[in-house]
Amino acid sequence: MSDVITKAQVITWLENCAALLETQKAYLTELDAAIGDGDHGLNMARGFGKVKEKLPSMADASIGSILNTSGMALISSVGGASGPLYGTFFMRASTAVQARQELEPMDLVKLMEQGIEGVVQRGRAEVGEKTMLDALIPALNALKSQLEAGAGLSDALDACVAAAEAGVRSTIPLVAKKGRASYLGERSVGHQDPGATSATLILGLLRDVVKGSGVS
Amino acid sequence: MSDVITKAQVITWLENCAALLETQKAYLTELDAAIGDGDHGLNMARGFGKVKEKLPSMADASIGSILNTSGMALISSVGGASGPLYGTFFMRASTAVQARQELEPMDLVKLMEQGIEGVVQRGRAEVGEKTMLDALIPALNALKSQLEAGAGLSDALDACVAAAEAGVRSTIPLVAKKGRASYLGERSVGHQDPGATSATLILGLLRDVVKGSGVS
Amino acid sequence: MKKLINAVENVLTEQLQGMAAAHPELNISLDPKYITRVGAPFAGKVAIISGGGSGHEPLHGGFVGHGMLTAACPGEVFTSPTPDQMYEAAKAVASDAGVLFIVKNYTGDVLNFETAAEMVHSEGIKVQNVIVDDDVAVKDSLYTAGRRGVGTTVILEKVVGAAAEEGYGLDACADLARKVNSYGRSMGMALTSCIVPAAGKPTFTLAEDEVEIGIGIHGEPGQYREKLRPADAIVETLALEILDDGAYKRTLREWDRENATWVERDVIDEPFKAGDSVIALVNSMGGTPVSELYAVYRKLAELCEARDITIARKLVGPYITSLEMQGFSITLVKADAEILKFWDAPVSTPALRWGV
Amino acid sequence: MKKLINAVENVLTEQLQGMAAAHPELNISLDPKYITRVGAPFAGKVAIISGGGSGHEPLHGGFVGHGMLTAACPGEVFTSPTPDQMYEAAKAVASDAGVLFIVKNYTGDVLNFETAAEMVHSEGIKVQNVIVDDDVAVKDSLYTAGRRGVGTTVILEKVVGAAAEEGYGLDACADLARKVNSYGRSMGMALTSCIVPAAGKPTFTLAEDEVEIGIGIHGEPGQYREKLRPADAIVETLALEILDDGAYKRTLREWDRENATWVERDVIDEPFKAGDSVIALVNSMGGTPVSELYAVYRKLAELCEARDITIARKLVGPYITSLEMQGFSITLVKADAEILKFWDAPVSTPALRWGV
């Protein structure tokens, strides 16, 4: 593998997201049923299903445009809290890469930084409140520090996904302070956050595609 | 026993009705639940409870007035189909005996004739339609024919009650054609009519009082 | 039994007390129980009085007010009221124009209202009774007490109440009521049973996949029980029973004021036919939410259109209920110009309000 | 699951089709889903748009009409609608006077409406969002997403809709909406759960003698579960939580039209006090019949009177529901002259109608 991410890889990644979220629908929904309203898996599968529908018409578009279209598809089809958050993530991420046809490693950092900034601005959550940010922010930090320390993209993405996975586990003992789960107060302790879980699945697929282990 | 019915006996009879219908509440209600709406026992107990409340103030009244007051109490407290029917029975019966202080055997016949005529006029039912008339009309016929044949009051009342009891049993195979039970059509077959049952209980108590076996 | 009640004996009284607290425009007597419009009697206007067992709310108390009922008499739950209730209510609201009793066709209601009519008449008050018997689930009147009075009652009370408000006399009100009844047909079904507070347990039980078709409004058994089908199929069954019902003939008993006696009247309801306009009521039995009623309305509208029957006006919601029962009923009343005019007239009651 | 539905996937679409058939005075778009008043946009009048998950009928679609909402956006059952619904609805009904978004405080609703506001703004349409957060069952806003938006929404939509009808500008409408929200408090309870069609089984289960206190409107768990008590005791618990609730402080995010950005606003709701007049809503969660609501109203009126709080207006019935759930909620909104004037103003919607 080379140290750039091609447009074809981005498209494969999004296709793989649609496939995986469909198979993980029940799992994510179950996590959400414990501390939310039991629709996160349905929401994500529906949303990425819509993203997948858009991809064929995007063959000639830039990466920025692909991400933007994906974000809009998520926003208009997911609903709930996660729809505008994931949608904002992708739409903001697109502005970091604009008309590019392939991404350098540090583009990925910028893309995630801007996406996460959008999620924070929209959802006003911070790390430790039992949300998707508990996976996304450690993942970004790991990616960035690895790349800055000179690691290759592949290793940096391994560290990124490992941090996201640790972040997901870190949500288990937390009391939710944002979203529906917050109404449960102490009763949210002991349950893994569904949004952090879906975020980690999505990052894992990116790593797989970049490392060439993802299905095309 | 003599061959007249005294006012005291009438009062005892009505008191006994209140007591017996209270104890038979569940039984009558169960019969009604099978082919009606399961309230006949409640209705009758409530109604004769009200009659009993009125009796103390009736000590100096005529038999006609006692029956009339009882009928009015039934009408204003029973509700349902049986309320106006039993109420009408007593109010019409009262017109047959007016200011009397005691009743000759043939007075009882007249009283029942007029009462039943009221029930028929109000409810427009006839024998064989699975109503209280299936007990009342054979009972009247037996009473009248026994007395006309020279029987004493006691024997005539025995025949009267026996005919009512046979009448109640005769309702079991009938298809109801009047009242709520009629909506069941064929499904009403095999069940004993609650109104015929309560009428027979009431006639039985009259016989007992007249024969001196009723509690005072 | 899970209900918002205190002691079972006080259910009705406390609900009426709540109604009185919420509606100062109503006078509510608790003994005997009746609900009247504040300000009644209204000189020159016929007083419209209805009544029946409780448990069908908002019927009838929720329809007392300007342009509809002058008084309502609530019996115990699913038990007809007693004549002293109608008698006292009539005395409270009757003007010189007289009193019209609207009576749903159940033996208990019919007999108690008849007794009341005699009592009211002997007070020198002009009184007339009219019967509502619109439930096509009851097929014949030769072998039964006749069709039950159900949803048409709501529409009749609105229309005749408006006519009385406008100054129709007693005979004109009674004629209009007879017409609305003759023009109206209904049928209902239950998804679940209901619990009469005094009984404490469901009146009947349905399996998780069973429904009861052709029910009345008292949790009484219906025509038959069947497996739950899609809404469209159920609506079609009920709507076609109504739309395809043939001429219905029976004898009704009415008070003859001149001769102070009861007379029999032969009545025939003609079937619906292409070109008719109707008022449609899609009614919840109490526990079915309005969202599901719209699914019912959707199919009903389609079926009416296919038969060239125009739904000129409609009412969708809980209007004649059986406590918390889930299920629905459909009522169609053929609507001519007179009926539509009075349907559209202002009404202001707890449950129906427009134009004021 | 016993419901009057056909295929689970079509529930919402078919209910909207039924609504469209029943209400020609509404335009109903099915993709994306939104309901608008026929005739909109209305020149010079602020368009009032609300929305939220479905399953709360008649909220919000049943409140579209003269004197109330200009448009409503129904999401999937218990799921917030998506921004394209609000965006299309706004484009369909916005006049020069702008658009007010009424948003119940759930993270999903808030975020989707925020996204929509940005989209609508970028179309050059004046837009303002206001939040309803009145559920006192949620105690703090520091550690949660804040109080949920429940019953006050109904009263706010009526009052602000009337103000818009009378020609209030966008800022005036928004100020009035903020005031109504600040003046309103609610709390609810469930006797039974409800079944989301797509789920096919009850969201939670309660034993035959258990109730859930402090529920929201999505079948989410409440504050606590307890044994069924008499109605009076339950009403007292809910009413006192509302009447005795202290000052409630939180930060709300609102759209700053000038700077096209989001700003935070600190808001404090003052407690009720002796001498206050209120509008009271006694609301059915869907499956509880109006008769039981009157038992609730009876006790509520008593408790208000004891605190010298006057119920100036009231609404008793199913207005903001959770499908077929049995239970009720109480909402009290302090009512000043401005609020009462707009409450009394004419309204003509499928679910609320008077004066026209």
Ligand SMILES: Nc1ncnc2c1ncn2[C@@H]1O[C@H](COP(=O)(O)OP(=O)(O)O)[C@@H](O)[C@H]1O
């Ligand atoms: N304010 C927030 N900031 C970031 N993420 C949030 C926020 N609120 C909720 N989430 C995420 O959204 C997830 C729930 O999404 P979903 O179930 O699809 O929406 P909803 O809660 O509206 O049903 C939570 O698990 C959490 O990770």
Ligand SMILES: Nc1ncnc2c1ncn2[C@@H]1O[C@H](COP(=O)(O)OP(=O)(O)O)[C@@H](O)[C@H]1O
């Ligand atoms: N038309 C009628 N004529 C005579 N008796 C009748 C008639 N209709 C009903 N009944 C009697 O009334 C009884 C039912 O009374 P009850 O249960 O108290 O009233 P309801 O049927 O209104 O609940 C029936 O068992 C029957 O004997």
Ligand SMILES: [Mg+2]
């Ligand atoms: Mg969720």
Ligand SMILES: [Mg+2]
């Ligand atoms: Mg009975």
Ligand SMILES: [Mg+2]
């Ligand atoms: Mg009865």
Ligand SMILES: [Mg+2]
């Ligand atoms: Mg959700």
